[in-house]
Amino acid sequence: MNNRIVVITGANSGIGKAAAKQFAKEGHTVIMACRNIEVSRKTQEEIVTSTNNxxxxxxxxxxxxxxxxxQFADEFMSKYEKLDILIHNAAYFNHGAKHTLSTDGIELTFATNVVGPYLLTNLLLDHLKKSDDARILHAGSNIIKHFFDPKREIDFDNLTGEYKSSEKFTVYKMYCQSKMALVMLTFKMAEEYESEGIKVNALQINGAKMSKETLQKVTLGYRMVASIQNLFFRQPSYMANNYYELCTSDRFKDKTGKLFNDKLDVMTPALAESQGFLEEIKQVTGTNKYPAYAQKKVVREKVWELCKELTESNSNNHNIL
Known part of the structure; x- marks a missing residue:
């Protein structure tokens, strides 16, 4: 497939921008799915100019x-006859922000990072089925390592409506929970779409250099921490190359329901039982294991059913079913 049709959400900056540029450079048709058209227009022009695509x-x-x-799905399906690659790259992580609900009444981090990928995939499913090699990729995060703590779990009671917990709300905690839910959604989607030949995987991202513009969007305290982290993080093009390999290489053509690390090795679940202090340190600092919590099928089904329930009930409010 020399010319794949590729949708990349959040393709105007960071890894998404670098990925859009790489796919365009290789001659593929790239759809930059972005929230701010005015800001993204410059990125689009830059990619077209630099790749001659x-x-x-x-x-x-x-x-x-x-x-x-x-609206996006309707427009896309009217312009394109199929979809080969869907990369859920966009994410919400406004460090220091207060508890905020989406226009559909869902906590904004979870709405963007979990429910959004669920609904968008379903809306584009028929076009994915028309591809000879359909692949879906979720942008994960090594923040899920917090779930190596056996006490950590997804707080389902505070994903919609008013924040009820006595603990202080932080986007950081919700981002961590949303990325774990996204891994679980990856595994469930892979099962659901296997009969259609659609492959669904996730890539655990362990950081990428932030632009000055991105740093300005976060609180001063986190900005200082992120500036130091930037000294050690790789350029966005490194992970963008991983996006490209996972979505185009024959090496991954038959892989589905997997979580990959930055070396493109398949990660495996850690044991639920404690393995001792040294082994736990290896798990947290290493890149080969993910928390056993992701294997809890009851929780995985709960994430899936919640996404299904929210999208079905809220869609009626918009008269868009």
Missing amino acids: TQVDLMKLDVSSFESMY
């Missing part, structure tokens, strides 16, 4: 909004 489309998409996703 005019098949770089910019379409408006807010992954936290059901109505926006329905």
Whole structure:
């Protein structure tokens, strides 16, 4: 497949931008699905100029909004006959922000990072089925390592409506929970779509250099921490290359329901029982294991059913079913 049709959410900056550029450079048709069209237009023009590929489309998409996703899907399906690659790269992580609900009444981090990928995939499913080699990739995060703590779990009681917990709300904690839920969603999607020949995987991202513009969007305290982290993080093009390999290489053509590390090795679940202090340190600092919590099928089903329930009930409010 020399010319794949690729949708990348959040493709106007960071890894998403670098990935859009790489796919365009290789001659593929790239749809940059971005929330802010004005800001993203410059990125689109930059990619077209640098790659000499005019098949770089910019379409408006807010992954936290059901109505926006329905509008995007309608427009995409009217312009393109199939979809080969869907990369859920967009994510919400506004460090220091207060508890905020999406327009559909879902906590904004979870709405963007979990429910959005669920609904968008379902809306584009028929076009994915038309591909000879359909692949879906979720952008994960090594923040899920917090779930090596056996006491850590997803707080389902505070994903919609008013924040009820006595503990202080932080986007950091919710981001951690959302990325664990996304891994679980990856595994469940792979099972659901296997009969259709659609492959679904996730890549555990362990950081990428932030631009000055991105750093300015976060609180001063976190900005200082991130600036120090930037000294050690790789350029976005490193992970973008991993996106490209996972979505195009024959090496991964038959892989589905997997979580990959930055070396593109398949990660495996840690044992649920404690393995002792030294082994636990290896798990946290290493890149080969992910928390056993991700294997809890009851929780995995709960994530899936919650996404299904939220998208079905809220879509009626927008008259978009």
